[in-house]
Amino acid sequence: MATPDILKLPPELVLRVSSLLTTTDLCAFRASCKQIEAGLFDSFAKEFFSKRQFMIEQVSLEVLVGIANHKTIAPYLKEVIICLDYLGPSHGFNGRQKIKGHVKRGALIATGQARDMLVDAFSNLPNLRTVGLRDYNAAGRLRDGENVLWRSYGWSTGMSVNARLNVLREGRHRRIETETPDEALPLILFALGQAECRPTNLEVFLRRQRLPDDAFNVFTAQMQPKIEPLLPVLKTLLLSLNDRPGFGAGPTPTNPHADSHEHLKQFLRRTPLLEHLRLNFLSDESDADDIISWLGEPNYPSAPTPTPGSTQFSHLTTLDLGMLNVQPQTLLHTVKQLRLTSLSLWKVSLRDNTSPNTGDRGVSTWKDFLQELGDNIPRPLDFTYFKIGFPSHVQGPNNGTLTDIRFAGNTTTDQNGVTKYEDLQSQVSYRKYFGSDVRTWLRDLKQGTYVEPVEPHSDSDHIDDDEDNSDNESGIEEILLEDDEDNDGE
Structure with a gap:
């Protein structure tokens, strides 16, 4: 059997050809020949598996566990992002789970399944360096067009073909349905601790909401033994904070001296090797003295x-401050x-x-x-x-x-x-x-x-400025979230 002409090309030219293909065509190209698959695997794995995004939904976390237990692919995964999107009304669920063999998101969290699946995944990712939390889908997926975003695995579950195409066409202009972040962060930290996984970077990028101080209240008798060993190895900590009255512990008429950052300070005190700290607040009216x-x-x-x-941060060399007075x-x-x-x-x-x-x-x-x-x-x-x-x-x-x-x-x-x-x-x-x-x-x-x-x-003038700007346009992420838009995962 004659050797296909494309196999006679130097490997770098085959890679160049593959870079011009859409994701669907790339998959077909890889499946066309074992030699092509072997030649493209490393670049393919680095592009699609070095940084991946998932939802706290069973259909999504199952994929994360599958990747972590794949001995060939798992070493490539260095960054895991948990997005706050979920399978909601836009997918046709309306609160009822319609995927056979899967539980609803609420039950997944309440029964501990979500934590156990995260523990299983984190335990089997030998090169995991960064764990992130976000409430938006990032741009940068240029292989499939300017407006195509990197989304969480399972994002189109339950959608009709037409609904899925509509979402793809709307691209970055479509807002996703998200949960609040204050429960997701402790869940991720506890799972990392239980898995004895020690990433050096924790990155929280939030545009629609911010973390209240209560999200850092993780040093209870049950959680502290698991979470505390994580923090001394952290070198990069990027946070989006909400310090407005009513959203977290803060001054009240009955307690005017309350510390609005009490739990955050407890958290930061346990990060002695921190080199890069970023604090993005809710709006430029946030008092941060x-x-x-x-x-x-x-x-x-x-x-x-x-x-x-x-100071207690003797290794800190990079400080980013955003949206505060x-x-x-x-x-x-x-x-x-x-x-x-x-x-x-x-x-x-x-x-x-x-x-x-x-x-x-x-x-x-x-x-x-x-x-x-x-x-x-x-x-x-x-x-x-x-x-x-x-x-x-x-x-x-x-x-x-x-x-x-x-x-x-x-x-x-x-x-x-x-x-x-x-x-x-x-x-x-x-x-x-x-x-x-x-x-x-x-x-x-x-x-x-x-x-x-x-x-x-007014409040809305500045909050909307931050929420509505797309991924690489003017807005808080353009300056403070540099190099954040590549390879996020579909």
Whole structure:
């Protein structure tokens, strides 16, 4: 039998041909010949199995368990994402389970089946490094078209062919039905602990909801022995937080001194090797002075004035903060105490309680912040990356008049000595190169700081900004969730 012409091509050309195929055609191509299958398997497994997304539904978790127990594929799976979507009315279930031999999601969780299936899977994934939680489907599946998303396994279960095609056509513009995240996180952590699995990265990306403080209340007599051993090995922790009254433990009229981040602090205290921390809040009205200040506290409260790196997070080098307001001195103090080499501030409002909120005052607050930061970064430290996106100034702790701050790409002075700000930018960044210095960059940035007044804002203005932006467009994920859109799993 004559050898097919395609087998005479160099392996790299066969790979190039396969990269131009849709997923359906790629599967057919792989099935056409054992030699082609063998030549494509490694690239195929890396593309489709290094990072996978699942629902807490029996039909989806069965696939996760199957992958974990497949001796050839399991070593490729390095990142498991649990999405909060579920089989709901859009699939035709309307609360009744119609898959023979499968239980409803509620029963799956209540009986412990979901936990046991996760334990089974986590126990058999030798190279698992990252576990994630999210409430949206990510883009990046370019093999099948610009609008096709990476979805959870089993997402189309129970759908008619027409309904499935409609979802595919709507792509990123379709919202998925999701559960709340506060119960999913403890479930994932407990399963990891019971499986004695030790991933180094825990990533929570949420657009529609955030984790209340109660989600971190996992140090009970039953859960602590399983979960606590997980935390000392964590190096990356990315969180989406909700600190609004009514959503978690927080100040109330009967207890005005309650700590709104009590359980989160307990959680973070157990992560001594943390290198990368990201805190994304619900909106830029979130008061974060308490948790930001706490991050810069020394190891021992009775210690003398701490030097950089003497905090409880001595390994922390990357800090990302998003959607919050904070007093500038609080943020300055913490940044100076940590040994950071990378800092991202996204939709951060500097809050000033001392004077009326005018445009001049907003500019002054940010200029003073940039000046002090540039002057007071300890000399042993040197930032390799610094980013500020959509900064603002707000007067008072909540619902003050918001003043947007912009940075001029160029400033000129006219014949009357008036400074003109040109090429205004809402995002600026610094990346170290030979001969550069972040202190000089901060001082130059100060000179181009400019005010852009806006109307007083409501809750929905900013919450919707975060929810509705698609995966790689403007919004909180564009800056703080970089490199998150590849190979998520169908």
